[in-house]
Amino acid sequence: MQVLVIGAGVIGLAVARAAALRGHDVIVAEATGGIGNGVSSRNSEVIHGGIYYPTGSLRARHSTRGRRMLYEFCSGHGVAYNKCGKLIVATDAAELAKVEALMAQGEANGVEGLELIGSNAARALEGELACIGALCSPESGIIDSHGYMRALWGGLEDCGGRIAFTTPVGRMLFAAGEWHVKFGGRDAGIAVFDAVVNSAGLRAQALARRIEGYPAAKVPPLVLAKGNYFAFAGKPVFSRLIYPTPVDGGLGVHVTLDLAGRMRFGPDVEWIEQESYTVDPHRADAFYDRIRRYWPGLPEDSLVPDYCGIRPKLTGPGQPAADFLIAGEGEHGMKRLVCLFGIESPGLTASLSLAEEVADALAA
Numbered sequence: 391m392q393v394l395v396i397g398a399g400v401i402g403l404a405v406a407r408a409a410a411l412r413g414h415d416v417i418v419a420e421a422t423g424g425i426g427n428g429v430s431s432r433n434s435e436v437i438h439g440g441i442y443y444p445t446g447s448l449r450a451r452h453s454t455r456g457r458r459m460l461y462e463f464c465s466g467h468g469v470a471y472n473k474c475g476k477l478i479v480a481t482d483a484a485e486l487a488k489v490e491a492l493m494a495q496g497e498a499n500g501v502e503g504l505e506l507i508g509s510n511a512a513r514a515l516e517g518e519l520a521c522i523g524a525l526c527s528p529e530s531g532i533i534d535s536h537g538y539m540r541a542l543w544g545g546l547e548d549c550g551g552r553i554a555f556t557t558p559v560g561r562m563l564f565a566a567g568e569w570h571v572k573f574g575g576r577d578a579g580i581a582v583f584d585a586v587v588n589s590a591g592l593r594a595q596a597l598a599r600r601i602e603g604y605p606a607a608k609v610p611p612l613v614l615a616k617g618n619y620f621a622f623a624g625k626p627v628f629s630r631l632i633y634p635t636p637v638d639g640g641l642g643v644h645v646t647l648d649l650a651g652r653m654r655f656g657p658d659v660e661w662i663e664q665e666s667y668t669v670d671p672h673r674a675d676a677f678y679d680r681i682r683r684y685w686p687g688l689p690e691d692s693l694v695p696d697y698c699g700i701r702p703k704l705t706g707p708g709q710p711a712a713d714f715l716i717a718g719e720g721e722h723g724m725k726r727l728v729c730l731f732g733i734e735s736p737g738l739t740a741s742l743s744l745a746e747e748v749a750d751a752l753a754a
């Protein structure tokens with residue numbers, strides 16, 4: 391079967407590799423000149439345990455399973471990672487109740503090794519930390535996301551698949567049992583495929599609207615939630631990921647680490663109407679207030695604007711967080727077409743597991 395995957399981000403690459411491993415002839419169409427240039431280039435590079443998500447949801451199932459698959463993949467393909475662990479901290483009684491609820495949620499989701507610890511035990515692990523209790527998640531970690539995407543690309547090519555860069559996709563039509571896809575770029579024209587996967591990230595909804603016959607009511611809303619990061623201009627003081635309790639639209643301003651040990655904070659949640667990748671330095675004011683709840687020793691003038699990303703959400707402020715949406719024939723009525731909407735965090739963690747489900751849907 392000839393399969394077209396649209397988008398060479400982490401999800402598109404994982405799906406393409408999974409389909410190629412099953413013997414399909416796979417082409418990835420990427421509008422830019424490289425891999426991971428969209429949402430995938432602007433995440434926190436965290437490997438999530440699978441704690442936060444409703445039991446039975448796609449996010450819960452694929453995060454927990456995908457994490458295990460991801461660590462195994464990294465070990466087998468030379469991708470750098472660090473299973474450094476995470477503490478979700480409570481600084482008052484209300485937050486402690488939330489942490490206890492997260493413990494129950496994580497256990498229901500099958501997350502291994504979770505432990506509630508008191509303030510003394512938390513400070514024994516991280517001496518600069520201020521809290522009254524914490525949830526310890528030893529399975530959480532960090533990853534070289536670009537190294538991971540390069541490994542997925544290599545796996546795709548090893549199976550005979552390929553990526554067509556600077557190849558935007560225009561209109562698509564299903565006729566006579568085949569998908570007729572119009573391409574732009576240097577090799578503009580129309581090509582025919584047996585199956586198509588729309589994994590275009592922030593462009594997934596716009597692409598779905600260019601599919602002739604795709605029911606408009608089945609294209610979900612796209613809500614843009616910008617996440618800003620600030621780097622710490624000093625020596626790192628934490629060796630683990632430190633998370634507060636979740637907030638509306640995100641997991642709170644937390645401590646993230648990269649594989650070089652650099653410490654940064656973020657992301658926050660900034661609801662926006664149009665794409666923007668500029669970090670407003672004034673947002674640091676709110677960062678100081680939030681961070682000092684669990685790290686009172688944060689020095690003045692130590693936060694430097696770093697980078698930002700945009701979450702492709704399906705729900706907005708004050709609304710319950712939506713699950714991943716894997717829209718196959720049962721959702722939209724079109725054969726051998728899978729559209730992926732709202733694949734935000736924990737998308738990277740879930741990617742290998744998600745890819746297998748999509749590959750299964752193509753073969754159905």
